[in-house]
Amino acid sequence: MTTPLPAGLSLSVALQEEYTRVLTPGALAFIAELHRRFNAGRVELLARREAEQARLDAGALPDFLPETSSIRTGEWKIAPLPPELQDRRVEITGPVDRKMVINALNSGAKIFMADFEDATSPSWDNVMQGQLNLMDAVRRTISLEGGGKQYRLNETVATLLVRPRGLHLPEKHLTVDGEAISGALFDFGLYAYHNTHERLRQGLGTHFYLPKLESHLEARWWNEVFAFTEQTLGVPVGTLRATVLIETILAAFEMHEILYELREHAAGLNCGRWDYIFSYIKKLRSFDDRILPDRAQVTMSTPMMRNYSRLAIQTCHKRGAAAVGGMSAFIPVKNDPVANERAFAQVRADKEREAGDGHDGTWVAHPGMVQLATEVFDRLMPTPNQIASSKQQDLLVSAAELLTPPSGTITEQGVRTNINVGIQYLAAWLEGRGAVPIHNLMEDAATAEISRAQLWQWAHHGVRLTDGQPLTPKRLDALFSEELASLGPDFAQAGALFHEVATRSPLAEFLTLSAYEQLD
Numbered sequence: 001m002t003t004p005l006p007a008g009l010s011l012s013v014a015l016q017e018e019y020t021r022v023l024t025p026g027a028l029a030f031i032a033e034l035h036r037r038f039n040a041g042r043v044e045l046l047a048r049r050e051a052e053q054a055r056l057d058a059g060a061l062p063d064f065l066p067e068t069s070s071i072r073t074g075e076w077k078i079a080p081l082p083p084e085l086q087d088r089r090v091e092i093t094g095p096v097d098r099k100m101v102i103n104a105l106n107s108g109a110k111i112f113m114a115d116f117e118d119a120t121s122p123s124w125d126n127v128m129q130g131q132l133n134l135m136d137a138v139r140r141t142i143s144l145e146g147g148g149k150q151y152r153l154n155e156t157v158a159t160l161l162v163r164p165r166g167l168h169l170p171e172k173h174l175t176v177d178g179e180a181i182s183g184a185l186f187d188f189g190l191y192a193y194h195n196t197h198e199r200l201r202q203g204l205g206t207h208f209y210l211p212k213l214e215s216h217l218e219a220r221w222w223n224e225v226f227a228f229t230e231q232t233l234g235v236p237v238g239t240l241r242a243t244v245l246i247e248t249i250l251a252a253f254e255m256h257e258i259l260y261e262l263r264e265h266a267a268g269l270n271c272g273r274w275d276y277i278f279s280y281i282k283k284l285r286s287f288d289d290r291i292l293p294d295r296a297q298v299t300m301s302t303p304m305m306r307n308y309s310r311l312a313i314q315t316c317h318k319r320g321a322a323a324v325g326g327m328s329a330f331i332p333v334k335n336d337p338v339a340n341e342r343a344f345a346q347v348r349a350d351k352e353r354e355a356g357d358g359h360d361g362t363w364v365a366h367p368g369m370v371q372l373a374t375e376v377f378d379r380l381m382p383t384p385n386q387i388a389s390s391k392q393q394d395l396l397v398s399a400a401e402l403l404t405p406p407s408g409t410i411t412e413q414g415v416r417t418n419i420n421v422g423i424q425y426l427a428a429w430l431e432g433r434g435a436v437p438i439h440n441l442m443e444d445a446a447t448a449e450i451s452r453a454q455l456w457q458w459a460h461h462g463v464r465l466t467d468g469q470p471l472t473p474k475r476l477d478a479l480f481s482e483e484l485a486s487l488g489p490d491f492a493q494a495g496a497l498f499h500e501v502a503t504r505s506p507l508a509e510f511l512t513l514s515a516y517e518q519l520d
C-alpha cells in the first residue's frame, strides 16, 4: 500500500493498486471505528445464539416472547417509506460480479439486491471487486466488454440494495487490534462510506438487506450501527434503510420486535425461505418429531411455510412496511423446452401465491424471470404495494402452526441429491462462485445448507427411508462414496469438506465458516 494503514489495522494480503480506491485511509478509519464500537456487541450476540441453541437442545421450543408482548399489540409504525422503496414488485438478486451487476440493474426489475451473502463466495478479490463494482454502479460509470458484448447501464435501472455478510462471518484479511473484522461491518461500512453522499446527491437513500438475524437484539445492534453511520457521515436519520430477511425460525417469532427496533431505519421484511428451512432443521435438530422430508417436498405451499409467509405479510402491513416474498429456485433451462416450460410454470405459481396472499413484491434469480413475475404482480396487485389493504388482517397463527413440520417422505434419492448438490456447490464456492445452476435449479449457500443439515439430521436420528431401511452413518458414508465417485476426482476437496460438515457432531453452525478457512 502506498499510504500506511491506520494504527491497529493489518492486512494479510498485498493491496493491489485498484483496491486502494476502496480501502482509502478514510474508509479504513471508518470501518476500524465500526469494529471498535460494535464488534464486542456482535460477539455477545453470537454467544447468545449458542445459549439459545443449548436451550432448544435441552427441549425448549421457540415461542413469542412474553416480555415484548406490548410491542406486538401496540400501535406504532415504521418511518414512512422513501419513494424508491414504495414499489418493489419484482426484485432480482445476484452476486456482486461486474457483469451480473450491470445485467441485474438493466433487467427491468424494480430493485436489485447485490449480494455479499448467500450468492457470493467471499474471496478477497470477490469482495473487493464487488465494492468497486457497486461504487461504479452508483456513479453510473460501470461498464464491461466481454464475450463479444459491450455492457453499460440503461437509462432506467433498478434501485440498488446491498446485502452484507451475516454476523457470523469474519473478513479474515483485515484485522483491527489483532481481531478479524466482521464481514458484515466490512461490507456494510465500505458500501455506506463510499456511496451514501453520492446517492443522496441523486435523491436516493442507501439501502440494505440484513441477513440471517435470529432476534430483535440483533436488529437493535444493526440499528445502532446505522445510527452511528448516519451521524458520522453527517446525513439525516433514515437515509440508511434496512429490509430484514426473516430467514430463521427464531426471527419468525420476533417480526414485530425486529421492525420496532429498526423503526427509523426499516423498510420491510423478506421471506428468505431457503435459510428459513435450514434454520428450522438446525435449531430443532434435537427433536425427533420435527424432521423434514426430502428438500423438494418442503415447498411454500406446505402449511408451515405458508403460515410463516402470511404472518410476515400481516406484521409488515400493520407496521407500514413492505412484505417481500422469496426466491423460487427454478431458473430458465437452456436446450430443453419442456423443462423450461415447467420451470416457468413453477415460478408463475409461486409468484401467484405470493401476490395473492398479499406480498408487496418478490425475488427472482434470473433476468429471464423478471417479465413473468412482473406480469403476475401487475395483474394481481394493481397498486404499487398492498400495505394499506392487507389481505392478512384477520390472520391468527400460533407458535405450533409455525413449528409443525410438513408431512412427506425421505427417500434414498433425496439423500443422494443432497450429497451430490452439496459437493458440487462447495466445489464451485471454493473456486469463487457463490451461486450456481445445478440440475436446473439455482443453488447458493442457503440451499446447500439445507442439503447439509438434512443429511446430518436424517443420519443423526437414523430415519427410515421409503425403502424401509434406516439411514445409518455407515449407509450415509457408502452413499457419499458412490456420489463422489460419480462426480470424479476433481471433487475430492469439496467432497471431504462437505462430508465433514454434514456428519460432524455437534452440527457445525454454518458450512461457509469451515469452507472459508480453505478459501484464498
Ligand SMILES: CC(=O)SCCNC(=O)CCNC(=O)[C@H](O)C(C)(C)COP(=O)(O)OP(=O)(O)OC[C@H]1O[C@@H](n2cnc3c(N)ncnc32)[C@H](O)[C@@H]1OP(=O)(O)O
Residues within 6 Å of the ligand: 092, 093, 094, 095, 099, 100, 101, 103, 104, 115, 118, 119, 147, 149, 274, 275, 327, 331, 332, 364, 365, 366, 367, 435, 436, 437, 441, 442, 443, 444, 446, 447
Ligand atoms: C437463497 C437466496 O439467498 S436467493 C438470493 C441469492 N441467490 C442469487 O442471487 C442467485 C442469482 N442467480 C444467479 O446467480 C444465476 O442466475 C444462476 C447462477 C442461478 C444461473 O446462472 P447461469 O446459468 O450462468 O445463467 P445464464 O447462463 O442463463 O445467464 C444468462 C445471462 O443472464 C445473466 N444473469 C443470470 N442471472 C443473473 C442475475 N441474477 N443477475 C444478473 N444477471 C444474471 C448472466 O450474466 C448472463 O448474461 P450474458 O448473456 O450477458 O452473458
Ligand SMILES: O=CC(=O)O
Residues within 6 Å of the ligand: 118, 245, 247, 271, 272, 273, 274, 275, 276, 326, 327, 446
Ligand atoms: O436469502 C434468502 C434465502 O432464502 O435464504
Ligand SMILES: [Mg+2]
Residues within 6 Å of the ligand: 118, 211, 245, 247, 272, 274, 275, 446
Ligand atoms: Mg438467505
